Amino acid sequence: MGKSEALFEQAKRRIPGGVNSPVRAFGSVGATPRFIKSGSGAVITDVDGVSYIDYIGSWGPMLLGHNHPVIREAVIKAAENGLSFGAATESEVTMAELICGFFPSIDMVRMVNSGTEAVMSAIRVARGATGRDKILKFEGCYHGHCDAMLVSAGSGLMTSGVSASAGVTAGCARDTLTAPYNDLETVTRIFDRNKGELAAVIIEPVAANMGVVLPEDNFLAKLRALCDANGTLLIFDEVITGFRLGPGGAQERYGVYPDLTTFGKIIGGGMPVGAYGGRRELMEQVSPLGRVYQAGTLSGNPVAMAAGIAQLTYLKEHPEVYEHLESSAEKLFGGLQVLIRRYDAPCALNRIGSLGCLFFTPGPVRDYGGAKSADTGAYAEYFRHMLGSGIYLAPAQFEAMFISDAHQDAHIEKTLAAAEAFFGSRLK
Incomplete structure (x- = not known):
């Protein structure tokens, strides 16, 4: 053995x-x-x-x-000054400027500790900003293990979701609707059946958690138009695609820009980190400016920020x-x-x-x-x-x-x- x-x-x-x-x-x-x-x-x-x-x-x-030596040395140097302060640091500001500089759709960004936390927070912002409860996601797209996202399709196209995990309440699953990826017809019917109720549509712009599945036939652009017509926010989960498909992620590659974007550990060179960001008027809904509460002692911790700054700066310069x-x-x-x-x-x-x-x-x-x-x-x-x-x-x-x-x-x-x-x- x-x-x-x-x-x-x-x-x-x-x-x-x-x-x-x-x-x-x-x-x-x-x-x-x-x-x-x-x-x-x-x-x-x-x-x-x-x-x-x-x-x-x-x-x-x-x-x-x-x-990578550039990231490794940045982490070592940051760790020599301390691992966590639970207080503001200069590196958080540098990191925020870098992300906003890469992504034109992002005016403000909030650091968190994982992609799951970023998605959970972005959904809360969408609900707080719109005053609506329902979320639409796509079959096979994984958005972390927060309760509202552990949902698969029910027995009918228009039914509310049924949780794919034990321990998730029916009430939580009820407000998450699902549609097949690349199926605009079904998405349109869901919008029609839920007029004025959808806070957000969340999607992996390139699905990368059922293997890899690409958006077809201007699917993302048509989804953007549907959201605009219905006062619904569009969230791109770029935990996988952000920075990987280009400096501006999938949204740059396809020329379709969401209202909110979520990131995961790629922004920290593999360190446990995430972020969500979007237009200024949406992000100003987040506490302490607004009524959408989200917090975390380790959010923007100096070691993860150092790794992220090193990786993103390297990509910018190379x-x-x-x-x-x-x-x-x-x-x-x-x-x-x-x-x-x-x-x-x-x-x-x-x-x-x-x-x-x-x-x-x-x-x-x-x-x-x-x-x-x-x-x-x-x-x-x-x-x-x-x-x-x-x-x-x-x-x-x-x-x-x-x-x-x-x-x-x-x-x-x-x-x-x-x-x-x-x-x-x-x-x-």
Whole structure:
């Protein structure tokens, strides 16, 4: 038994499922989680000394790769002055200026401690600003584990949501409506059935929590127009896409700008941090200026701010990072597409920028239903093969692959060689 296996057995006695976040359990891929000891660039190393080319990157924020020296030194320097003060610091102001400078839709921003907290707070602002209760979300879009967002579709298109998690009250679920992603017709009917009741529509502008699903046919622009026509706020959850798809996130890439935006740990170089922001008149609803209360002792803590300032400043000063990300992504995902055709594999590949997903279904995958058609057993085989070849992928079919600036041609070539060996072996 290796150290990872031994640690997992020990962890299961003290931690639910042996992990502190469910997907880490490797349950859907029939494997034992690897306990990671260190990371550098595009590579992580487990407690048994085995190294892997990493395509998770702490679920997205390691845009520059693991343990980037600029971020590491900024964190060390900040920690030398103290870890938390529960008081205002200069770094919070610097961070706010940076974010607002990247995103034209954001006049003011409030720091929090996670993407979940950012979403929870943005929804509260939307309800406070509009005086309305109902929220519309999309099937397969994950917005953190706050109660109102743990909702899936009910038995009818227009019914209120039913919670997907125990412990969430029916009352909380009642005000969350759901629609299929990319389905404007259903969204329009929901607006018609709930005239003057929708406070906000919240969406991942590129869905990245059911694999990767792109918005089609000007879906985002049409959604923006629907919200405007109905006095409903549009919230973009850019926890995954913010800064990854470009300096101005998905909203810059698609040219559609929301009323409120949420961010997660990517703004802190992987540190536990989040933020939400938007137009001045909306953000002035937040306490102490307005009646929407939200607070947090660790919000804007100096260590996370130092990491965030270092990462965002680096991106601002080095726009070539995005060129390299695009080039690397084209090599990896383009190479996988070639393998799909060469071996006539029943797979679909969705990709935008440095974000992508290989679905084990012929596809196309344009919504949650399409994603759920994937053969999870086949993905589990693929995952175990790749892990054994030194490639660390998401231990679940319905997650994204993330490329960092640290991924080089040699990493991608090794990854494609391992994938080809898998597809080739299935033809025997």
